[in-house]
Amino acid sequence: MNIWKIISLLIVIQFIMATATEPLVLIGGALADENEAIYQQIINFGGGNQKARIGVITAGSDPQDAKANAEYYCNLFRGYGVYDCSWIPIDLDHKENNQDPQVLSLIAQMTAFFFGGGDQERISECFFNSHEDSPALSLIRKLHTEQNVVISGSSxxxxxxxxxxxxxxxxxxxxVTQDKPHSYIDDNYPDDLSYDPYPGFNIFTLGLLDTHFSQRGREGRMIRLLDFSRISYGFGIDENTALVINGTKGKVIGEGGVWVFNMKKINEKKDELRASDWEIDNVLGSYLTLDDEYDFTTNSITFASWKSSLYGREIHNHPMTPTDDIFSSPNNSELKDRRNPNEMEIVSCDLFDSKGSDTYGLTYEDDPTYEVDLTKDRDQGADGYQGYFNDINYYAFENLKIDIFRY
Structure with missing residues (x-):
């Protein structure tokens, strides 16, 4: 083997190592008690029912609820036959426990970790000391990287x-309408897109993450933050759904799906008459559902063997009537409970099950109105898939072209 082949092989190995990860179970929130597939996946990664020791972390909860929430999760894990489940007592009222020897000893005994929901800023405050890993986080990170201890989380x-x-x-x-994302939460404008200027745990390094995704119409905020950050890929996980990652691949289990946004081919647009407006086109969006797999080394999708391409067997001649609530606005209901959850997912799947090539949706808010154009272009690899599993109909698709602009 000549030197250039050796160098090429080393580059490939280095790339695979960079995209490989120890086991993660990333859940999109609203995890149902009866979702056995997700709970059992965590248990199996942790050594199985007879060996798994689950450490439940509820630092994201209000501190007065943290212990009760942990016990709730532990009871669920015990109901699925887990060997042992313990609360890791670190919350806003007990931040000092992130370096307590007894708590560290408890952490060291765990074979799996489950981070509950709430507020990620609380979790950050509890597990970082002056933006550096606390001893507790350092130990969890070491167990994860050196002993393949699974880390799971919801919301x-x-x-x-x-x-x-x-x-x-x-x-x-x-x-999509604000000047730019804020590096802080603006109390005067709580619905504005904001991000933390300091990193999270940096355990998942392959793109941005978001949760409660289709249900709360978070496609727009993900695309805007990806564009602002210049990060190429984003993964939006639906409620009661998990992206299960082991090595270089991620698999979808659960009720909903996972959006994947590819920003590699985007074009930013600026209208000369409205130079301040943010607009974008040629975002590629894919939607994976049960048993579909994503390869992080090639950024390619393998759809479940029981799903078939929709190309040439579409049911509808035309896409559904364009929606006027493409981002499932909470303002479209007096109760703020989102009259049209999952709207962009529904519209997109319907497009792939129609003979039409494009459709669009408008925002519910109209000052100004924004339009989202959706196009299935086979020259860009667009295709939809459909299949039944346990009498449930599942749709999935890849490489949907997404353009967002002022109407």
């Missing part, structure tokens, strides 16, 4: 796993 417990530009709040409409 805020997933969001904290990323590095720079961790999202801290905001609605999609505000994200």
């Amino acid at each position: 805020a417990g997933t969001t904290i796993m990323q590095g720079n530009y961790m999202v801290t709040g905001g609605e999609s409409y505000n994200a």
Whole structure:
């Protein structure tokens, strides 16, 4: 083997090592008690029912609820037959425990960790000391990297796993209309897109993360933050759904799906008459559902074997009527409970099950109105997939072209 082949091989090995990760179970929030597949996945990574010792961390909770929330999760894990489950007692009222020898000893005994939801800023405050790893976080990180101890999280417990530009709040409409994302939460404009100027745990290093994704119409805020940060990939995880990562691949389990946004081919647009408006086109969005796999080394998707391409077998002649609530606005209801959850996912899947090539949606808010154009372009690799599993109909797709601009 000549020297150039050796160098090429070393580069490939180095790239695979950079994209490989120890086991992670990243859950999009609202995890149902009866979602056996996700709970059992965590237990299996932890050594199985007879060996797993689950450490539950509820630092994201209000401190007065942290212990009760941990006991709730432990009871669920015990109900699934886990060998042992313990609360790791670190919360806003007990931050000093992040260096307590007894707590560190407890952490060292665990074979799996579960971070509950709440507020990722609380988790950050509890596990960093002056923006440096606390002894507790250092130990969890060491167990994860050296002993393959699984780390799982739900909602805020997933969001904290990323590095720079961790999202801290905001609605999609505000994200696409505001001047730029804030590095702080603005109490006067709580729906504006904001991010933490300091990184999260940086355990997931392959892109941005967000949760409660389709249900709360977070596509716009993810795309805006990706563009602002110049990060190439973003992963938005639906409620009661998990992205299970082991090595270089991630697999979707659970009820919903995972959006993947690819910013490699974007074009930013500026209207000469409205130079301050943010607009973007040629974002590529994919949506993976049950049993679909994502390869982080090639950024490619393998759809479940029981799903088939929709190309040539679409049900509808035309896409559904364009929506006027593409980002599932909370303002479209007096109760702020989102009259149209999952709207962009629904519109996108319908497009792939129609013979049409494009559709669009408008924002519910109209000062100004923004438009989202969706195009399936086979020259860019767009394709939809569909299949039944346990009598449930699942859709998935890849490389949907997304353009966002002022209407």
